[in-house]
Amino acid sequence: MNKIYKIYNLLLEKYGTQGWWPFLGIGYHKGDYKYPKNSDQIFEVALGSILTQNTTFLSVVKSLDNLNDIGCITSKTIKSMEIDKLKECIKPSGYFNQKADYILNFIEFYDSLNGKIPTREELLKVKGIGEETADSILLYGYNQSQFKIDAYTKRLLLELGLIEQKAKYKDMKVLMEDSLKEMITDEEDLRIVYQECHSLIVEHGKQYYSKKPYGIGCFLKSKF
DNA sequence: AACCAGGACGTGA
DNA sequence: TCACGTCATGGT
Numbered sequence: 079m080n081k082i083y084k085i086y087n088l089l090l091e092k093y094g095t096q097g098w099w100p101f102l103g104i105g106y107h108k109g110d111y112k113y114p115k116n117s118d119q120i121f122e123v124a125l126g127s128i129l130t131q132n133t134t135f136l137s138v139v140k141s142l143d144n145l146n147d148i149g150c151i152t153s154k155t156i157k158s159m160e161i162d163k164l165k166e167c168i169k170p171s172g173y174f175n176q177k178a179d180y181i182l183n184f185i186e187f188y189d190s191l192n193g194k195i196p197t198r199e200e201l202l203k204v205k206g207i208g209e210e211t212a213d214s215i216l217l218y219g220y221n222q223s224q225f226k227i228d229a230y231t232k233r234l235l236l237e238l239g240l241i242e243q244k245a246k247y248k249d250m251k252v253l254m255e256d257s258l259k260e261m262i263t264d265e266e267d268l269r270i271v272y273q274e275c276h277s278l279i280v281e282h283g284k285q286y287y288s289k290k291p292y293g294i295g296c297f298l299k300s301k302f
Numbered sequence: 303a304a305c306c307a308g309g310a311c312g313t314g315a
Numbered sequence: 316t317c318a319c320g321t322c323a324t325g326g327t
Contacts, residue, residue: 098308126308127308128309130307130308130309131307131308131309131310132306132307132308132309132310132322132323133306133307133308133309133323133324133325134306134307134308134325134326135307135308136307136325136326137307137324137325137326138308140325169323169324170324170325171323171324171325172307172322172323172324172325173309173310173321173322173323173324174322174323174324175322175323176310176311176321176322176323177322177323180310205310205311206309206310206311207310208309208310208311209309209310210308210309210310211309211310214308226308228308228309229306229307229308229309230308276308277308279308280308283308284307284308288306288307288327289305289306289327290305290306
């Protein structure tokens with residue numbers, strides 16, 4: 079058993095399954111990995127993935143609620159609304175000018191897919207979608223085995239001495255994916271482990287890797 | 303009051 | 316390629 083897989087199991091043992099992605103009106107869905115259940119929910123993941131850039135998901139929920147309250151949470155309805163109205167709705171999530179632009183860029187791309195699953199490369203061409211957002215959309219929206227790296231993951235791996243400070247996104251992604259692939263052969267199981275592992279790191283990170291100095295009280299430190 | 307949140311992009315070295 | 320500035324609201 080490699081270190082990453084061990085970390086995953088320790089986190090799972092401590093926090094239990096997370097059931098990401100949290101959907102509007104449903105929340106988390108522990109034990110049911112058959113989400114998203116329709117194209118509107120796939121779009122909701124993408125929308126949330128863009129809105130959550132450098133902000134808390136709580137503020138994203140506020141923005142999504144604002145859109146939902148006026149019946150504008152689908153790609154079609156957002157496309158047809160006034161851009162100023164869109165900006166007003168997503169204001170709680172910050173960077174509303176850029177994010178409104180990013181969302182419209184994504185909708186144009188999303189519509190061109192006609193239901194097809196996008197590749198990572200295609201997503202990265204959309205202005206406003208970087209590596210983390212692309213992986214978020216693929217992992218939680220399309221159930222693809224693409225590990226999502228975030229700030230908490232880097233802090234944790236750094237604190238445990240598993241990467242260097244200069245490590246890039248791809249370095250961490252390869253480490254996480256290769257380590258977990260080594261233990262899981264079934265593709266469906268792998269995607270679920272990617273989802274759970276990332277969300278577990280976020281849960282753990284919220285508690286021990288939010289404020290400096292990072293890692294105070296982290297139970298994983300004594301095990302590596 | 304300072305710092306950070308489930309980042310991405312543009313710029314100049 | 317890399318370091319840095321910018322984007323913006325909201326909670327602690």
